[in-house]
Amino acid sequence: MTTTSREDFREILRLVRPGSRVLEIGCGEGGLLELLANEKGVDGRGLEISAAGVTACLARGLAVVQGDADGDLADYPADAFDYAILSQTLQQMRDPRRVLTELLRIAERAIVSVPNFGHWRVRWSLLANGRMPMTRDLPDPWWSTANIHLCTLRDFTDLCAGLGVRIEASAALTRDRPARQMEPSRFMENLRAEQALFLLSRPGQRAPDPRNMPDAKPAAVSDDLFAR
């Protein structure tokens, strides 16, 4: 069914309920939004910072607004979407905590992926070289990287706990390999996961409705989401 080679896209496709309303922040040229529309019948909207990206989205028939997550999420009304997706850009935000809060104001659930700064390669790179780590997921030198707010898995789960945000599911993503379900608070995962993808829901929200969960039987709600 899925035609993408990007494992994070595959996982997001699995998580998103068919026919739902989705806002993707940082949608680039609209590849994921198009997939979501074609394969899940999603009513998708995008927010993208570059004019070239938005123009490419327009040509794909996608509804995308030029803007950035730091400033323009405030323009969206509460509860406008079922899902807000922020793929691999939270660490580039000026105020990630506020962005996370905004995502869960605008949407019932947020799907967020971040690179894990606790990964052993990152730790080793710093330890061995005494320089800011440069890995295949973090390829740019410190003076040109867009990643201004990197975090480890433990940092991220702490932030969620602090905000009262519920982590409904999480998966470790490694390039060119299928996503792997994980428990993000485990010590070993903080070493092993290069990237992490989270399904988050709002503070105080009820347990997820099984009918809303894609590819999951009512009996297998939260942790089995990423099970193959």
Place this chain on the structure above:
Amino acid sequence: MAVQARMSRDVGPLPSVGSDGGLMRFGADQSLRLDSRARLGGLEIAYRTYGQLNADRSNAVLVCHALTGDQHCAGEHPTTGKPGWWNRVIGPGLPLDPDKLFIICSNVIGGCMGSTGPASVNPDTGKVYGLNFPVITIADMVRAQAMLVDALGIETLFAVVGGSMGGMQVLQWAADYPERLFSAVCIASAPRHSAQNIAFHEVGRQAIMADPDWRAGAYAEQGARPEKGLAVARMGAHITYLSESALQRKFGRELQRDGLSWGFDADFQVESYLRHQGAAFVDRFDANSYLYITRALDYFDLAQGHGGVLANAFAQARNVRFCVLSFTSDWLYPTAESRMIVKALNAAAARVSFVEIESDKGHDAFFLDEPVFHGALRGFLDSAAAARGL
């Protein structure tokens, strides 16, 4: 269409088989209701069309012109011989392609290019209206356009497209006739006139009214023309259509001749340019029309009629595909104004796209050679056409 039986048309074949437009005359029983509560009888709308209306009448596009524009948006202007004001957008292979679409453009009411306006003869008195013409609004212009679209036998428009004042008409269409729109493109525009917008217009109007040849608006009867006042109005307004950097790039401090005149001739090239703009304008535009249309713009505040909440204006427009475009150097209707529109459309859960185009050409960029703008417009319209099955 029943309504069509009551029409008489001056030129052109039947619109259903494609035409080049003409003058649509509405009978006395079809007076136009205005926001001022006045009624405008004997309405005439000058319009032009490009391309052919398809069999299921689903490919019609209404192009809305700006303050001093007219219905001749493409092809050649019949009187001046100049190219249409949107020749870069409308034409074969361009974003609005008459080989695929049936494109309609009409002169706004209050205008002076053939539609009923202050220079028209009042059917009740047999005299030129002058200042007896009722004050009109953007909503009145749109109501008249809807009558024209009805008369052409078109139920829904594939798109309504316009820049500047044309963009305001697009927004008004979305508020007043959302069920008749498939898509809407609002370019370099605003949801209401700002204090600065009104201020500039007031300067223009005062320039016209200060001209002794304006004759309290009755210049036509008295054989006069307030050309100086109208030219000054245009010169002032024209500055707002450009940008500081574009003016600097084009003219800098370059002189017309060697050395200064030590007087008040047009020493600087920019002065000469503005004088030329003013002089050329009075040849094609009516001073009272300028008063009326600038007034319509100043009165425009789309939120006002919807409890002060702009999103409410778009409450019924959820199924319309919107595209909002602005230009970075436009200080007449800056990007912040377009963002207000986008925010309201988002709040109304409408399907909106928005791009701010990088350009140093100011407000007038939407007339000019701007490949990124044209690419965005083409992408939006082509994908909308595909969704519409065109």
